[in-house]
Amino acid sequence: MQALQQKIREEGIVLSDQVLKVDAFLNHQIDPALMQLIGDEFARLFADAGITKIVTIEASGIAPAVMTGLRLGVPVIFARKHQSLTLTENLLTASVYSFTKQTENTVAISPRHLSSSDRVLVIDDFLANGKASQALISIIKQAGATVAGIGIVIEKSFQGGRAELDSQGYRVESLARVKSLEGGVVSFI
Ligand code: 5GP
Numbered sequence: 001m002q003a004l005q006q007k008i009r010e011e012g013i014v015l016s017d018q019v020l021k022v023d024a025f026l027n028h029q030i031d032p033a034l035m036q037l038i039g040d041e042f043a044r045l046f047a048d049a050g051i052t053k054i055v056t057i058e059a060s061g062i063a064p065a066v067m068t069g070l071r072l073g074v075p076v077i078f079a080r081k082h083q084s085l086t087l088t089e090n091l092l093t094a095s096v097y098s099f100t101k102q103t104e105n106t107v108a109i110s111p112r113h114l115s116s117s118d119r120v121l122v123i124d125d126f127l128a129n130g131k132a133s134q135a136l137i138s139i140i141k142q143a144g145a146t147v148a149g150i151g152i153v154i155e156k157s158f159q160g161g162r163a164e165l166d167s168q169g170y171r172v173e174s175l176a177r178v179k180s181l182e183g184g185v186v187s188f189i
Contacts, residue, residue: 001037001038001041001175001176003034003037004034004037004038004153004154004175004176005176005188007025007031007034008020008022008154008176008178008186009186011024011025012024012186014181014184014185014186016181017180017181017182018128018156018159018181019100019181020126020154020156020178020181020186022125022154026060026063026064026125026153026154027060027125030063032063035063035064035066035067036067038064038067038068038153038175039064039066039067039068039069039070039071040067040071041175042064042068042071042121042123042151042173042175043068043071043072045149045151045173046068046072046121046148046149046151046173047072049119049121049148049149049171050119050148051072051074051119051120051121051148051149052074052117052118052119052120053074053075053076053077053113053114053118053119053120053121053145054068054069054072054074054075054076054077054120054121054122054123055076055077055078055079055109055114055120055121055122055123055136055139055140056076056077056078056079056122056123056124056136057078057079057081057096057107057124057132057135057136058078058079058080058081060124060125060126061078061123061124061125062076062078064123064125064151064153065078065123068121068123068151072121075113077109077113077114079107079108079109079135079136079139080107080108080109081105081106081107083108089110089111089112090111091108091109091110091111092108092109092110092111092114092139092142092143093106093107093108093139094106094107094134094135094136094138094139094142095107095135096131096132096134096135097129097131098131098132099126099128099129099131099132107135107136107139108139109139109143111143114139114140114143114145115143115144115145116143116144116145117145118140118143118145118146119145119146119148120140120145120146120147120148121148121149121150121151122136122137122140122147122149122150122151123150123151123152123153124136124150124151124152124153125152125153125154126152126153126154126155126156127150127152127154127155127156127159127161127162127165127172127174128156128159128161129159129160129161130160130161130162130164130165131161133150133152133161133165134164137170147170148171149170149171149172149173150165150170150171150172150173151173151174151175152172152173152174152175153174153175153176154174154175154176154178155172155174155176155177155178156178156181157174157177157178157179157189158178158179158180158181162174176188177189
């Protein structure tokens with residue numbers, strides 16, 4: 001996606017060979033016009049996939065997921081990282097190792113919002129080693145629902161997440177595929 005690549009080139013900050021900071025438009029400050037384009041593109045790519053729900057993970061997946069849900073006309077569920085007093089029922093949970101925080105977290109979704117008839121599109125901001133996506137897939141499967149596809153805003157193709165999801169047979173669509181961050185330069189596939 002041209003507009004996204006341009007934004008990454010102009011406003012992304014390479015923190016190391018492994019980590020790209022996009023706080024200027026996705027992870028802290030959000031560019032709504034770009035999010036709308038991202039939602040339009042995911043909706044176009046998955047238009048024929050029979051999606052009934054979108055699942056993402058708080059907080060940075062929510063903006064692209066909501067714009068996609070708006071376009072596809074389906075609800076968006078975000079997995080929560082912290083136990084809430086209002087989430088009292090038996091939750092569907094999975095453990096996820098955070099790439100950026102280097103801690104293990106439990107993420108949870110209420111079973112009230114997912115059923116076995118759902119065809120789910122997973123959306124996330126980044127794909128690195130695939131731990132966040134795998135946790136969401138686990139929760140979706142616990143609900144008996146089907147993972148119809150995975151939409152990633154920025155894939156770091158030099159890490160292992162993409163290959164693992166491919167080998168499991170999932171359809172992965174990434175809007176920007178970063179080949180390398182070496183030397184402080186972002187290069188795309
Ligand atoms: P994974 O679970 O695939 O290893 O990593 C994906 C998650 O880690 C995303 O939800 C994202 O929040 C975070 N993440 C991974 N790599 C990066 C990165 O280079 N920059 C930022 N800002 N977040 C990342």
